[in-house]
Amino acid sequence: MFTEFANQTWGSVSQYVSISNFTDYSIDGSCKALYWANRDAEERDIVLTFDSIILSSYEEISLYISYTVFTSSVEELFSITIDGQTFDFNTSNLKNRQWNHILIDCSKMVNAITAMTFTNIANDIALFVDYIGYRKVTYNCDMDIIERLKSHINLDYDVATTLLADADIGDTSIEIDYDGITDYVTSTSVLEIDDGAGTIETVELIDTSGTLKEPVVHEFVAGAEVRVICPVRSEDYDDVQPDPVLGIAIYDMDVDSRLTTVPMASGSKIKEYLGTLGVVIYIDCSSKKKLLQMSREYNKKYGKSFQFLLDGEQVEIYMDSSVFADDVIGNNPRMAYYYKIEPQPSLIAQDPQITTITMTVQSDIY
Amino acid sequence: MILRTVKVGPDVLAQFKNDLVKIKNTISSNEINMQRAKKFRDYTVDMVRMGRLGLKKRTALTTYMMGNYDPLSVTGKMLDKMKVMEAPQGAADAGYFGNDGEVPSIGHRKLTYTDLAILHHTGYRIPLRGEKGERVRKWFYACYGIHFKKNKEFLVVPARPFMLKSIKGYEKLKLDETVVEEFIKQKLGNS
Numbered sequence: 001m002f003t004e005f006a007n008q009t010w011g012s013v014s015q016y017v018s019i020s021n022f023t024d025y026s027i028d029g030s031c032k033a034l035y036w037a038n039r040d041a042e043e044r045d046i047v048l049t050f051d052s053i054i055l056s057s058y059e060e061i062s063l064y065i066s067y068t069v070f071t072s073s074v075e076e077l078f079s080i081t082i083d084g085q086t087f088d089f090n091t092s093n094l095k096n097r098q099w100n101h102i103l104i105d106c107s108k109m110v111n112a113i114t115a116m117t118f119t120n121i122a123n124d125i126a127l128f129v130d131y132i133g134y135r136k137v138t139y140n141c142d143m144d145i146i147e148r149l150k151s152h153i154n155l156d157y158d159v160a161t162t163l164l165a166d167a168d169i170g171d172t173s174i175e176i177d178y179d180g181i182t183d184y185v186t187s188t189s190v191l192e193i194d195d196g197a198g199t200i201e202t203v204e205l206i207d208t209s210g211t212l213k214e215p216v217v218h219e220f221v222a223g224a225e226v227r228v229i230c231p232v233r234s235e236d237y238d239d240v241q242p243d244p245v246l247g248i249a250i251y252d253m254d255v256d257s258r259l260t261t262v263p264m265a266s267g268s269k270i271k272e273y274l275g276t277l278g279v280v281i282y283i284d285c286s287s288k289k290k291l292l293q294m295s296r297e298y299n300k301k302y303g304k305s306f307q308f309l310l311d312g313e314q315v316e317i318y319m320d321s322s323v324f325a326d327d328v329i330g331n332n333p334r335m336a337y338y339y340k341i342e343p344q345p346s347l348i349a350q351d352p353q354i355t356t357i358t359m360t361v362q363s364d365i366y
Numbered sequence: 367m368i369l370r371t372v373k374v375g376p377d378v379l380a381q382f383k384n385d386l387v388k389i390k391n392t393i394s395s396n397e398i399n400m401q402r403a404k405k406f407r408d409y410t411v412d413m414v415r416m417g418r419l420g421l422k423k424r425t426a427l428t429t430y431m432m433g434n435y436d437p438l439s440v441t442g443k444m445l446d447k448m449k450v451m452e453a454p455q456g457a458a459d460a461g462y463f464g465n466d467g468e469v470p471s472i473g474h475r476k477l478t479y480t481d482l483a484i485l486h487h488t489g490y491r492i493p494l495r496g497e498k499g500e501r502v503r504k505w506f507y508a509c510y511g512i513h514f515k516k517n518k519e520f521l522v523v524p525a526r527p528f529m530l531k532s533i534k535g536y537e538k539l540k541l542d543e544t545v546v547e548e549f550i551k552q553k554l555g556n557s
Contacts, residue, residue: 114374154518187495188519206517241491249489251527252420254534280525284491320530325488330502336488338530361441 001144002062002312004133005050007043010034014043022128027064027099028309031130034118043295046118048132048343053113055083055106055134059347060264061310064099065089070124078121080265086119087265099130101299101313104265105136105350122345127318135312140342142250142277145310146234149248149317152308154299155283156293157244158229159184163193167220173195173210174203176226182208184287190225193220202243210277230294243332244285244294251338252278261347271345279317280335288327295335302337311344385554388394392553396544403450403460405545411455412463419535423528431510434515445484447479461529489525494518 001073010019011033022033034046055061067077069091077094080087080102087104094100118127138144165175174193187207193216194200201220204213229242255274262269283298285291304319320338327333392398413419424432444463451462463479492513493499502521506512514521536542 186493241522243491243493243520247520249525251525252531252534256538277529278530280489280527282488282525286493300412323487325484325490327482328477328485329492331490331492332496333486334488338524338527 001138001222002133002135002309004131005048005053007051008132009049010046010051012043012046017046019042019046025128025131027314031033031064031066031128031218033128034121035060035126038327043121048118048129049114049275050116054111055113055133057104058134058136059200059269060135061104061106061133062135063102064314065094065102066099066128067094067096067129068126069096069122070090070126074122074124076120076122078126078127079119080104081117081119082115083111083113085266088120089265092325098313099128102265103262105267127302131309131312133312137271137311137344137346139346141217141274141346142253144248145277145279145341145343148308149279149281150232150234150312153232153246153248153281153298153302154334155229155230155246155297157184157228157290157294159290161185161218161226163222163224163226164355165222167193167216167224168291169216169219171216172212174216174226175210178208179226186286186291187336188230188244189228190243192229193218194227195220195226196226199333211348228334229283241320243288244283246294247282247284248278248281249280250277252276254278254307259348262345267350269347270349272348273342273345276340276342278320279341280336281339282334284332284334286332288333291333291335298335298337311343316343317341317346388554389550392550394456398549399456399458400450400452401549402542402545403458405538405541406451406533406536409447409536409541411537412529413532415444418499419528419531421528421531422524427521430512441556444479444482448483452523478489485527487525487527487529490523492521492523495522502531534540 012019014036016037018033018035018037020033021030022032024084025031029114036044037181061082069077072317075091077089077091081088083106116132118129118258121127157238159172159181161177161179161181163174167174174191176185176191185205185208187205190201191203191205193203195218199218199220201218203216205211206213208229231242232246232248234244234248235250254277256275258273260271260273262271281302282292283294285294294343305316307314307316309315317339318341322335322337325331327335385436414421447463449464451459453459464480464485465480472489492502494502503514506514
């Protein structure tokens, strides 16, 4: 489980520091780009503040950092200070021009923390910082995968129409224009009503006359766009069966475990992978035409392997095989993709940083 | 350092060359892949029959319709139809079901064993609404006397990818290595 620090605010007392949102290069869609208009300015601290939190019940602070060095002589890059501890970063432990995943042990940070300071920043670098939060791997790690996949995958059903009559708050049905789309709206379709001004509401049909499972909670006027979507559902949706649907289910779980060493900003931790999870992702749709269209979209966007964010970290998931099941006994056609992935490893032991090694060497040659 | 000198005569070299050719022919033959496929097929069938793949249990509905036994173990005698088949370039298919013959216990004329294996692997949903849904409801009533609630939207059958689950155990037991070793030993002897 990973949670981003809440209400993050970036600031610096230096007038020369520039902090901006950067969307071209990011882990989760937008990162902070930090650089200096005057590289000789003395005050070089940047402070990230957030809602107060005690981190001792979590394992690590997790963040991604990338940097660009403008001169080759730079070795010491910056330090991070949090809860009175300082962690130094240099060119030997962070790679230039690529995202570096940094983990800081927080299991002993018993004080309420409201800030993290980037300090001693080298003269000639630009920093990019992204996806900052805290995490702990629990026994719910398998469902963490399913939840993260649910939020990562989306497909475009590509069917839209309009409201034929106003929809008022509390209405239990809506009137939509079925012209040309009757084959693609089912009695259990999920729709998005969009007023074009920022209000979007998701509603579920329970028949093809426009009756809704739950009443409308916003007002929409006739002419508002109505999109049929392909919702993503996981194992626990037995009571709701949308058509179309992208389903994510677990089909297998391995118990093979193995140890791993996870480097921290200071020291390392010994963790244990608890076994591989077999995940089937399927697209199930009464329209074969739409199923084929969404399968092709899936193949292009996700396919044999893709990255997604799990417990604050970019991980890769790999496909084992895929099977297409046609409509043969009245069933909806279905495309199924089978993947294997290991959940994040579980903590075994803290390995303190080694600062001094004393070795006594005796020669055997005499 | 001591160098050991071995004298090799033409007859030994010829024998060595013959052995190499024999090894090459053995390991590149289609026969070895057919043996591997057969071993995997037998293992899968055994595991399913013994209920050791941890497949999702039958629903109450299926148990009512077909009896209380492990999923896939007897359905349409599908496992008996799981075969091995030569594939191009010396390969072999371990899970070949073929497209001949209907599946008897399902009673659907168009359903082949390949279809059935695919449906087990992917899972599926059968709509119970609309024109098609009405036909499905009528069929269930006529065959099994089963009425579905009016608001039930789908018959949902979970995915049971038995071959994917089987290959995991097969690899863990290193049975593929075993069959290859046995095959080579059988063909080349212990020499």
